Amino acid sequence: MNIKSIVEFVRDVYKTDEFIPLHAPVFDGNEKKYVLDTLDSTFVSSVGKYVDDFERKMESYTGTSRAVATVNGTAALSAALYLAGVKRGDLVITQALTFVATCNALYHLGAEPVFTDVSPVSLGLCPVALENWLLENAALTDKGCVHRKTHQNIRAVVPMHTFGHPVELDELIDVCKKWHLVLVEDAAESLGSFYKGRHTGTLGEYGALSFNGNKIITTGGGGMVFCRSPEAGIRAKHITTTAKVPHPYEFYHDEPGFNYRMPNLNAALGCGQMEQLDVFLKRKRSLAQRYERFFEGSEFEFVKEPSYAKSNYWLNAVICENNDSRDAILAEMNASNVMVRPIWKLMHRLPMFESAMRDDLTNSEKIEARLINLPSSPVA
């Protein structure tokens, strides 16, 4: 298959000769109305009805027991890890194949990442690789799960639902139970994705979502923490604000708060976008089907949702034959004004995480060398 025909196909999908971005937001519902309403009401900041509305909408859509809106996805993940008990010096196991925000969130709590390999089926954390690393390196003691050599606490496991494709959650939950680890799902990319009928981010003890401008819905900047237990939900609200003990006028704060609150202005945009989510999901699924049919029988392997899951198909992806063919596509398509992107560099190649413990990362490296993302904005 020649690269020109891929460019032509994408141009035909988007019906334009102009630049085609990887992902652009769409605001054709009540977004403008709700945002202007916050200006008229003067409630643009940390107090207002849209924050509550947005949280309740998200709870009823996903079935999480408590959703707490935050200023961005990194903050949501950081709050989730803090609530999971991650402390200075701890180890947190995650994927090397992820966006850097996953690791930044734990880094600022003073924790260190451990990278284990991903599954070629989900592109997310592989339960077998996770368990193998634990068997080789970890021990269960009266202090919990610790690293046998460094004696650091291994506190949490953070799988990421890459491009919206759910990881193998049942198997990961089993490993976490066995090893006394807290499961925190990085569901930043997977709003609208379901694992065996349950929404991603609601199966782990905590989940974190992002509403950055390139995600399936956006609040400008924003995120959300999902909590499985109602008690954790109350604490999530407490620490992501100022940890103020309710009182009509006295100021008393009983622990250090983060002020990770989402402003009402952003939540208003989120409420408008949430009303459009089903439309976006339908359009994304039909776009993915068009890509899948187009690449069928070619040397490119279209990345499909795992059989056990329903993906939001946030970003479409294909695996190229090799690194050279990937590079050729990246150069020619971007030069033709059709944006395509490689997957992120693996986290242990970045200077701040280069000394992190890791397994052989065989699948991660293969995907890193060969995957490209294709334009994925929802088309009507």
Ligand SMILES: *Cc1c(COP(=O)(O)O)cnc(C)c1O
């Ligand atoms: C987008 C994203 C985040 C969080 O992003 P913010 O820009 O902080 O909202 C975290 N993890 C992954 C995998 C992401 O794609």
